[in-house]
Each structure stands twice: as C-alpha cells, then as structure tokens.
Amino acid sequence: MAPRATTLPHARLRSGGPVVxxxxxxxxNPNRLRRMDRWIAATHGAELRRAVDPVAVDLGYGAAPWTAxxxxxxxxxxxxxxxxxxxxxxxxxxxxxKPYEREGLTFRHGGFEVPVPGRPALxxxxxxxxxxxxxxxxxxxxxxxxxxxxxxGGSRGGLLVEGTCDEIGxxxxxVALGPEGPRTVTFATRLGSLDRPSDLAExxxxxxxxxxxPGEPVHAFLRDFxxxxxxxxxxxxxGARQRWIRTVRALRADWPVTDSPARxxxxxxxxxxxxxxxxxx
Numbered sequence: 001m002a003p004r005a006t007t008l009p010h011a012r013l014r015s016g017g018p019v020v021x022x023x024x025x026x027x028x029n030p031n032r033l034r035r036m037d038r039w040i041a042a043t044h045g046a047e048l049r050r051a052v053d054p055v056a057v058d059l060g061y062g063a064a065p066w067t068a069x070x071x072x073x074x075x076x077x078x079x080x081x082x083x084x085x086x087x088x089x090x091x092x093x094x095x096x097x098k099p100y101e102r103e104g105l106t107f108r109h110g111g112f113e114v115p116v117p118g119r120p121a122l123x124x125x126x127x128x129x130x131x132x133x134x135x136x137x138x139x140x141x142x143x144x145x146x147x148x149x150x151x152x153g154g155s156r157g158g159l160l161v162e163g164t165c166d167e168i169g170x171x172x173x174x175v176a177l178g179p180e181g182p183r184t185v186t187f188a189t190r191l192g193s194l195d196r197p198s199d200l201a202e203x204x205x206x207x208x209x210x211x212x213x214p215g216e217p218v219h220a221f222l223r224d225f226x227x228x229x230x231x232x233x234x235x236x237x238x239g240a241r242q243r244w245i246r247t248v249r250a251l252r253a254d255w256p257v258t259d260s261p262a263r264x265x266x267x268x269x270x271x272x273x274x275x276x277x278x279x280x281x
Contacts, residue, residue, distance in 0.1 A: 028062035030070070032169040033126050035188040036161060037074040039268065040122065043176075044159050045078030048121055051149065054082045055120040059144075060128035061086045065097035065107065071124065072105050085116050112143050119149040125162045126174070129206040137207045141177060148179045163205045173203045175273065182273040184258055191240035191267045197225035197247070211278045218276045225251060241265060 048054040056075055058068040068086035075082040086107040088094050097107040108115050114123060123144055129137055141162070148158030156178055163174025163186075170190040176183050185208070187200050194200075201212050201222055208218045225247070232246040248257060248264045256272040263270065 028064050028067055029167060029169070030066045032165060032167065033067050033070065033124075034074075034169055035172050035266075035268075036124070036126060036163065036165070036174055037071055038266070039186060039188065039263070040124065040159070040161060041074050041078040042263070044122060045075075047155060047159065048075060048079035048082050050155060051079075051121045053118060054079055055116060055118065056082055056084050056122035057114055057116060057120045057124065058084060058086045059112075059114065059123055059125040061088055061093075061097070062127075063093055063096075065100045067126070068097070068105065068107070069100060075122075076104070085120075087111070087114065087116070112140055114144065114147045119147060119158060121149050121158045123148065123158070123160045125160070127164055129162060130164050132206060134206055134210050141182070141207075145177055145179055145181060150179055164203045164209075166203060171200055171203045173200055173205060173208075175205055175207065182277070184270045184273055185276050186268055186270040188266070188268040191244055194240065197229050198222040208276065208278065216279060218278075221255060221271065221276055224254060241267070
C-alpha cells in the first residue's frame with residue numbers, strides 16, 4: 001500500500017452514520033466506462049462467480065445512473081448472479097436514479113464508507129478521485145480496500161478499480177487493488193484515436209498524474225512506450241492493432257507486463273503497480 005495520507009475527505013452526517021467524501025461534478029455519459037467494465041468482467045469474472053454474494057459497487061456514478069446500469073449488464077455476462085449497488089454522495093442524484101432500480105440493481109446515498117452490507121466483491125470508482133488532492137489518495141485507497149471481500153479459500157478477495165477516462169471512453173488508465181493494496185495499472189484506448197501511447201498521460205489516475213516527470217517510473221514507462229511505438233511503425237500498414245501488439249511485445253522486455261495478447265488486442269496493456277509506483281519524496 002502507498003504511504004498513508006494525512007487527511008481524508010471530509011465527512012457529512014446522514015442517518016446511520018457519516019458519509020465520507022465530497023460532491024464531484026457528476027459528469028457522465030452512456031458507454032463511457034465500457035473498456036473498464038469489459039476488463040473487469042474478463043479478469044475478475046471468476047472471482048464474482050465464486051462469491052457467495054457477488055456484490056459490485058459503482059461508487060460515485062454521477063448525475064445519471066447510466067454507468068451502474070451498464071455495469072450490471074456487462075458483469076452478468078461473466079457472473080449472472082452479480083448485484084450492483086450504485087452509491088452517490090449527492091442525495092438528489094440518488095433520488096433521480098431510483099426509477100432505474102430493478103432486480104439486481106439498487107442505488108444508495110453514501111461515499112467512501114461504502115454503505116452496503118457485508119464486504120463487496122468489487123468496488124469501481126471511476127473519475128472520482130480526479131478532483132481530490134494527491135495526498136488524499138492513499139487514505140481513500142486504504143479505506144476502500146478494507147471494505148473489500150477478504151482473500152482466502154482459493155480467492156484473492158475483492159477488487160477495487162480506481163481510475164480516469166475521457167468523456168466518451170476512448171482513453172482510460174486505472175489501478176486495480178486487492179485487500180492487500182495496489183496490484184496493477186492498466187492503460188486502455190481506442191487504437192484508432194491514438195497518435196502515440198503517451199497521449200494516455202492526461203488520463204493517469206490521481207496517484208500518478210503528477211508523477212509524469214523525469215525521475216519517476218511512470219514517466220520512464222511512457223517514454224519507453226513511445227519509443228517502442230515508433231519502432232513498430234512498419235506494422236501500421238497491418239493496422240493499429242498489430243502495431244500496438246508489436247509495441248507491447250517489445251515493451252515486455254524491460255517492463256513487467258502482466259497480461260496476454262488476448263487483452264492487447266483490445267487496446268490494453270497491464271503492468272505491475274510496483275514498477276510504476278511513485279518514488280517516495
């Protein structure tokens with residue numbers, strides 16, 4: 001786990017206990033999180049199928065409930081018993097989402113305390129920490145990881161997926177964390193929109209976005225990514241996908257890429273968190 005932050009977002013009281021967090025802008029669009037959802041279904045689907053009560057939380061879904069509705073549909077392709085709870089800190093957004101409730105989908109008022117019974121198998125927090133200070137991230141991660149289903153009995157435990165994407169879902173970067181802390185960083189993009197891999201730097205999650213400077217691992221990774229992309233230019237005649245696959249194969253020689261060509265073909269690459277973690281100051 002990253003070093004503990006000194007402060008948490010402020011708490012507001014509600015019946016049943018404090019709501020931890022601050023109201024975000026709430027910007028959302030249909031299909032914005034499709035790349036993240038598909039990755040979760042592919043990489044965490046087996047854990048959801050094994051769970052006794054596979055609850056997934058869409059934390060901070062925003063001004064409209066589209067992302068929670070879509071998450072339910074995509075996860076149920078991999079784990080049909082999955083239930084989704086949309087959690088929002090703004091009561092008016094919860095009230096607006098209530099008409100969309102149905103079997104397997106509910107909405108609740110809350111924040112980083114994650115007001116659901118038990119320990120969820122998944123918490124997705126997309127575009128939530130973008131508006132917080134970097135110094136607050138570690139404490140939020142620690143709090144959310146403590147809410148996840150624990151590891152044991154052949155299970156790695158629940159998963160927290162926290163990251164950022166653009167407004168229409170073409171470019172994403174997210175961190176995946178288990179109960180023990182951060183595991184991996186995934187870069188995902190619509191390949192046809194990409195000029196070079198470092199275009200994804202503007203979507204780095206809060207824990208990394210201010211570390212894209214010389215001397216930091218994430219800066220070195222994106223530099224090497226661009227160099228490998230340039231070297232793979234001859235493969236562009238076969239399409240952007242083939243160029244991306246060739247690029248990642250070259251990148252794997254120096255960086256701990258943890259996924260396989262099946263994911264690379266989707267315009268993704270996942271790297272060990274330890275290789276990109278910020279240097280302590």
